[in-house]
Amino acid sequence: MNSRFVVNKKNLNRRTSAFSGFALALLSLLLVNCQSKNEQKQAMEPTITREVYGTLADGQQADLFTLTNANGMVVKITNYGGIITQWMAPDKNGEMADVVLGLDSLNNYVENNPFFGALVGRYGNRIGGGSFSLDGQKYSLVTNNGPNHLHGGTKGFDKVLWTAEEVPGDTIVGLKLTYVSKDMEEGYPGELKTEVNYTLSNSGELTIDYKATTDKPTIVNLTNHSYFNLTGMKRDILAHEVTINSDSLVEVNETLIPTGKLIGVSATPFDFQKATAIGARIDDTTHVQIKHGGGYDHCWVIERADDALLRIATVHEPESGRVLEVFTTEPGVQFYTGNFLNGKVSGKGVTYTKRMGFCLETEHYPDSPNQPKFPSVVLRPDATYHTTTVYKLSVRE
Template sequence: MKSVSQFLSLTLLLTSLLMTSCNSKKETTEQKPVIEKAPYGQLPDGQTADLYTLQNASGMTAQITNYGGIIVSLTAPDKNGKFEDVTLGQDSLSAYVKNNPYFGALIGRYGNRIAKGKFTLDGKTYSLFINNMGNHLHGGKVGFDKVLWKATPIEGEEPALKLSYTAKDGEEGYPGNLSVEVTYTLQKDNALKIDYQATTDKPTVVNLTNHTYFNLTGGAKRDILDHVVTLNADKFIPVDKTLIPTGKLEPVANSPFDFTKPMVVGSRINDSTNTQIKYGGGYDHGWVLNGSGDSLKLAATVYEPTSGRVMEVRTTEPAIQFYTGNFLDGTVTGREGFPYKKRYALCLETEHYPDSPNQPSFPTTVLRPGQTYKTTTIYQFSTRKE
């Protein structure tokens, strides 16, 4: 009986040691979720901006400034567990102020284009700032990407940052005082969730999105032509030579716009026989997502073979703008003076259709008093070993 008792005691001791060892290993791989605030710099008007760092338990981080709601950096692990930045960005606040092609920024009051900077609502015509080939783009001269938002950090198992801003009636030509809240949440499953909400005191139009430039190689080691993209969309939105929708929706089948199955980005991006490719200089179009209503649905999947990184995009929005960095030309330098060249990133902007205020057949972007604009988009990261 004594030997049995000794055996049981030894077994319990070994089990305890094993559990302690496992817990110790777990503690070294898991980190406490945190959100930290640091000064980021001074704006030309004297206001100061801050930089918030969110970190989840696995070590993934998101850095966000309240200037423009910009995602300054976002890290994700590769197939070997190495965390690297998967976005394009700049080294300082002054660089973002001086020359930022919307890297990581919140876009509004209307993301994408409005033809000739005009729209009519309830019989009244509104004129907006013209800033892109005779059209209005991404909210105008001083859109939401260039204003200072009020920031409220939210601690917890999934750290979050709530940004608030009120656009005045007539700002950039839009009607109504628009109160906006955007909340970034770094989830424990390595996903960055973005919740948008807005209300107005006059009828207006709203189309909010985020304009992060992604490169899953980590550190933008090379262009994104080898990235593999899938889009959950059977139709896309053709445009004219100024990138304004024609008003029609076309099937993607048998065209360079068919990403219903995984497709290497660079395989058809230079198809000189396709007029739409010529107009966009590559891909700079909206895809109509499959599925109806405002339920959260899988919109896109991006896979980078060398790193093994995978990004899945889910959204409640009806469309996604797929842009392949066609206008990057090396004149904008990023971190450590690195020049961002053509097609060094791709954007997946979840949104309503471009020019919807002038297209009666498109889903409406009109927001009226008493209504609440609410959308959600999630960028989730994982890895694949192949």
């Protein structure tokens, strides 16, 4: 009886030991799987990092922020000028390439930047004669583009150091930039408090959200001046196929200042209502507007019933399959084809010659302060300037 009991107890101990070993192995496997899933989840979360980019002449430090989404898309932005210095995106084969023109260092951006990637203000585009009147008072601005004022002046928003704050998230990652422009800075009235938020989503959307308030009546027209080349700078942009959802544009004179008229694009080199290669009609100088712009450097009019976010343009590069879509709340978009790039600027191993990049600058029309029939750009102390633009990169097989 006792002997049988001892034998059974031994068997039970063996079974218990075997079961414990199995349970321990199973638990270990579950822990490994859980850890693996956590690591995978962590690896797929969007991230933002900060590094020192360089030092400005006044001793201030500029930083470079790297935004990475869950699919490995990378956008780099510096708080000097809010400049987008890099945008790495896949082609239809999954090969990553940089699709924005840029320079190699902070010093290069300071010394000679043709607005690559820049955050432009207080007024993007041109103001005729470098002056405007507001509430009966005339304001004089620097003339830094022939007889006209361009992109905020000698030291516009593209040449100042913005205060930066990282904005992490689960599905998006962002960078908040703020800057206070003093009253009469570059000739503009009113102290303007400006906030610009860049956010990168996992679906490849870079959203730029602009806000501003003022303590005196002033004018505001902010935009981003990134130059795109969806080949990854392998060649010029003439084969890119462009669609612009607009049937009219702002007519300009020989110095690219609006005449006050809006003209139809149908049956002209400016008709991009259906996808058309940039190079198909860009040199058709039988049209006087092509002569004035040296190609495309014009503001297309976006017909809208309200300020809802609309897709206003699409660009497809056939060989890479990359697609850029542009959405905005703005009433216009300046389509510029790098006509003034002349090979004197280089970066990223590329010499930037004519038509190596294109811009789609969402904005109010050029010279709006002097054109009473154009949508107003006046901001008063009881209001908030708020506009949003989205650049979305994807691929088409």
